[in-house]
Amino acid sequence: MRKIIFFILFINGSFIGFAQNYEVKVDSLMNLMTLQEKIGQTVMYSGRWDQTGPIVGTDNGKYIREGNLGAMLNAFSVKGTRDLQKIAVEETRLGIPLLFGYDVIHGHRTIFPINLGLSASWDLKMVEESSRIAAEEASAEGLHWTFAPMVDLSREPRWGRISEGAGEDVYLGSEIAKAYVKGFQGDDLSKPNTILACAKHYVAYGAAQAGRDYHTVNMGEGELRNVYLPPFKAAVDAGVETFMSAFNELNGVPTSGNKFTLRDILREEWGFEGFVVSDYTSINELVPHGFAKDSIDAARIGMNAGVDMDMVGKLYHHFLEDLVKEGKVPEAYVNDACRRILLAKFKLGLFDNPYRYINEERENTTKYKPEFLDKAREIAAAxxxxxxxxxxxxxxxxxxxxxxxxxxxxxxxxxxxxxxxxxxxxxxxxxxxxxxxxxxxxxxxxxxxxxxxxxxxxxxxxxxxxxxxxxxxxxxxxxxxxxxxxxxxxxxxxxxxxxxxxxxxxxxxxxxxxxxxxxxxxxxxxxxxxxxxxxxxxxxxxxxxxxxxxxxxxxxxxxxxxxxxxxxxxxxxxxxxVPIYYNMKNTGRPIPEDNPKEDYKSNYIDVPNTTLFAFGHGLSYTTFTYSDFRISSQTLNPNGTIEASVTVTNSGNRDGHEIVQLYIHDKVASVTRPVKELKGFQKLALKKGESKTVTFKISVEDLKFYNSEMKYGVEPGEFEIAIAPSSDFRFKHTFNVLD
The missing domain is CATH 3.40.50.1700 (Glycoside hydrolase family 3 C-terminal domain)
Structure with a gap:
């Protein structure tokens, strides 16, 4: 018989009503839980053998009945999830439901273009629509959680996982991250057609040396903050509920054991309130990294660093209770991790109805809907x-x-x-x-x-x-x-x-x-x-x-x-x-525009420095012309804005879409700045012969960066500005930022 938990509030022994606040409900439940049951919520095992990492076998039913399992990977379908959920809610002491997660990366049944391809649409609405459809289909098969979006910025084509991201640009990648999160999670997580999103892989995984997966990353804190962290911060701002720690090390510290990134930045600076899951056995891998002496030490490091859930690694399950009792892991950390995981389950409505995502009729009628396939066709073309x-x-x-x-x-x-x-x-x-x-x-x-x-x-x-x-x-x-x-x-x-x-x-x-x-x-x-x-x-x-x-x-x-x-x-x-990307920096010996082969400059002797196809490049069956660039003011005050505009004309013989791009360049700063930075874009539909004026607003907020002292702000001075069809252009216009 299923256990039902009622959350009743008493003050000084007097009944005051049923708790409506999720946080209060979580605290009430946790007051009933043993330490081992709390640890159980931090444990994820796989519902089947899996090849995404080291194979780890489990006896899932046994662990669920013992209250030692909080989430399942790779378990889906109405029948499969019902059988497992039934054990969790009807055969355990407290009846806490399971979370079911799966890699829904660019679609579940209806598959959309790979994420790198989808980013080439530059269409945030399409990104959101694709993840909304994926959530519809995945949730109809009992899933609550996807390990997406991957928001790793990468400038490394040798790295295979570049296919899962949004490319090389900070601004565009951040906007796309927000669109994915909104699509997966919707506006109300309690609706059974929404799923938890997961921003991964935190952090700098896309900068692996030599493009080799799982490899070392070394970079200064300025580059980390200016380039690799912003898409993750955008996901937090969009309300993402979970994060995934990465496989790589960062400046000598593996990211699944990195207190600086997980607690200091993610929790303290950004105020992230969701939970962090490790990547597949990435806590175990602290040992071969040479960062932990054994599995027990790895469990200690992972929890203390801020990883709330151990994906498939078994370490929290087997070692965390003793580590707490020995004083090597604060019990408060386990409590915090458990609280965050339970809160996600409450938000999904699983305590109201653990079977709300388990519906045969919905499972049978949701996948491959004609409208889903039509949208997939439209998005693939775009x-x-x-x-x-x-x-x-x-x-x-x-x-x-x-x-x-x-x-x-x-x-x-x-x-x-x-x-x-x-x-x-x-x-x-x-x-x-x-x-x-x-x-x-x-x-x-x-x-x-x-x-x-x-x-x-x-x-x-x-x-x-x-x-x-x-x-x-x-x-x-x-x-x-x-x-x-x-x-x-x-x-x-x-x-x-x-x-x-x-x-x-x-x-x-x-x-x-x-x-x-x-x-x-x-x-x-x-x-x-x-x-x-x-x-x-x-x-x-x-x-x-x-x-x-x-x-x-x-x-x-x-x-x-x-x-x-x-x-x-x-x-x-x-x-x-490689690496080659549009927003690199100048050297002290940049190549002269009028003599790219000049000796003793930063060039190659066998090929040009230029790209084969540049960031932002893409042709149409029609042509577009840009004219009449205007800027509303040559000066930007600290609290003001300026507007830059251009007229775009479809000068060809077919209707078409043009993606108009805004770039700036901070000419002189206390730390060197990229030669170009994307700061805005608009996708225009233009009939043949039609013209439209595109306007961008620029504020000081758009120009901020981290300096050598890790202070975030803008420095007064001259900036170059352009509105162009791609990153392959030369600046012709400037404005000044005032002190």
């Missing part, structure tokens, strides 16, 4: 970036007699939804590019050859691919990475299109010197396309576009949708330029 379009190779005409579609990803349904694709169906629901183009073309217009595999060194399919290319009037190559080649534990030192695909591209061009060739790229990171830009006419970057990716790609290829995406991460000329 997230794709037209990198190159020489000779107006795109869009294709539906009246072309023969089009050759060549490549290992033309008919792919498996890789197209990318890594960390939750429970997305890789066979059946996912729409391949071939299926997508079949909506537009008759079968007799389509020629197809796989050509080669993504990685296998087997050119036996080249002959067929070259043959059909010679029969076609236009050629479309669909190539790139496999889904497993980006994401966690998928670092690469070679950024070229993998395998023998580049060789096939070259041979097809040699066989068809005058035909228009389009390269459609499916991948999870910036690639080195320095050869391909000369071999093909058009390059359409679709990332891993998700469930409806093939349909969206066809919409773009045939001009039903005009490309509007723009890069949120730099594409280098080769791996030797």
């Amino acid at each position: 997230s794709s970036v037209l990198l190159q379009n020489k000779n107006e190779a795109l869009p294709l005409s539906k009246d072309i007699k023969k089009i050759a579609f060549i490549g290992p990803l033309v008919k792919d349904e498996y890789d197209i939804i990318g890594n960390w694709a939750a429970k997305g169906d890789r066979k059946g629901k996912a729409v391949s590019v071939y299926e997508g183009i079949s909506e537009y073309l008759n079968p007799n217009q389509i020629l197809y050859a796989k050509g080669c595999e993504i990685l296998k060194d087997d050119d036996s399919g080249f002959e067929e691919a070259i043959s059909i290319s010679e029969q076609a009037d236009a050629i479309v190559l669909v190539m790139g990475e496999g889904h497993h080649m980006s994401g966690e534990a998928a670092s690469r030192t070679n950024l070229k299109i993998p395998g023998i695909q580049p060789e096939l591209i070259k041979k097809i061009r040699e066989a068809n010197p005058n035909k228009k060739i389009t390269l459609v790229l499916m991948n999870g990171r910036p690639l080195n396309l320095s050869n391909e830009v000369d071999l093909v006419d058009a390059i359409l970057e679709i990332w891993f576009p998700g469930t409806m990716g093939g349909a969206a790609t066809a919409d773009l290829l045939f001009g039903e949708v005009n490309p509007s995406g723009k890069l949120t991460v730099t594409f280098p000329r080769n791996v030797g330029q």
Whole structure:
């Protein structure tokens, strides 16, 4: 029989009513709990064997009955979660419900573009809509919590997990973080279609040395505060309920044992009131880091540093009670951790009804709704970036007699939804590019050859691919990475299109010197396309576009949708330029604009310093012109604002969207500042021939940074300002900030 806990308030022995305040309810419950039961709330185990980290087996039912489990990873579906929840609420002393968490990263059943791709839409509404749909589907299968968004800023294309983030920019990454949190959590967590969001991986995980996953990070506190912390602070400001500590070390201290970042900054400076969960066994990994002498010591360090819940590691379960009794961990820390976890459960309404997320009818009717699939198609198209379009190779005409579609990803349904694709169906629901183009073309217009595999060194399919290319009037190559080649534990030192695909591209061009060739790229990171830009006419970057990716790609290829995406991460000329990003700093010997090859300057002798494709770059089937830049004042007072505006005109022959970007540069400061910083953007819809004026407001708050003494503020002086279509521009205008 299920236990029901009533929270009744007494003052001086007199009954005053039922508690309505969550914090009071938590305190009332905790007064009934033993130390071991409190520790139990800090423990998470996996509902199945899992390969995201070291395999840790459990006897979940036993631990739940003992009150030694507060949350479950990888347990979902109405039946699965009901069986486990029933044990927690009906077979334990206090009937405390479990939290069920899962990696819902870019969709649950309906899969959206990978996060790096979605960021290329520069559309905060779409980001929010995608995570709202993901929350709808995940919550319908009994889930309460997602380990997303990943808000790690990264300028490292070798790092596989760059695919999970929003790119290289602080401002854009912060805005996208807020949109994800709002989508997952909604406006009221007590509604059963909302889930807890989790800002990860705290912190600086995206700056791993050499782009190698889990590797060391070293940086000054100024860079940490100016670059890597702001997206996490934005998530806190948006009301994110949970954080995840990272795998990496930061300046010699592993982040899952780092009191400075977890307690001093997150709790004391930012006032974060939610709970922190470790990444998968990241507390255990304090031992191989050389930061803890053994597992007991690791448990001590993790809790004392501020990690409230141990994901799968078993350390809190086995060692925390003795550590408290021995005085090595303050009991107050355990109480605080338990209180935060219980509070999240109250906010979700699990104490009112532990089965509120468990509903068969909702489970059966929520996933893959037609409106979800329509939105996935729209978002996949908006997230794709037209990198190159020489000779107006795109869009294709539906009246072309023969089009050759060549490549290992033309008919792919498996890789197209990318890594960390939750429970997305890789066979059946996912729409391949071939299926997508079949909506537009008759079968007799389509020629197809796989050509080669993504990685296998087997050119036996080249002959067929070259043959059909010679029969076609236009050629479309669909190539790139496999889904497993980006994401966690998928670092690469070679950024070229993998395998023998580049060789096939070259041979097809040699066989068809005058035909228009389009390269459609499916991948999870910036690639080195320095050869391909000369071999093909058009390059359409679709990332891993998700469930409806093939349909969206066809919409773009045939001009039903005009490309509007723009890069949120730099594409280098080769791996030797890495790290390369738009908002780097000058040196004492910067390259002269009129002589980029001048000796004894900060340049390379074999390639230019410039990018292959810059941050903010993205083409359209129409053209946009910028004119009439205006600034409302040449001076900005400490408490005032100024406005900068520009007129944008669709000067081409198609309707389209343009992403207008605001940049500034602090010319002289007490610490050197980036050469350019994004400070605003707007996405405009413009009919052909239409003009609109875009206006940005700038205040002192937009110009603040941490100086060498870690004081946050703005310094008076001259600033450069520009409104541009990408980061590839030269400043022409200035204003001054007054003291």
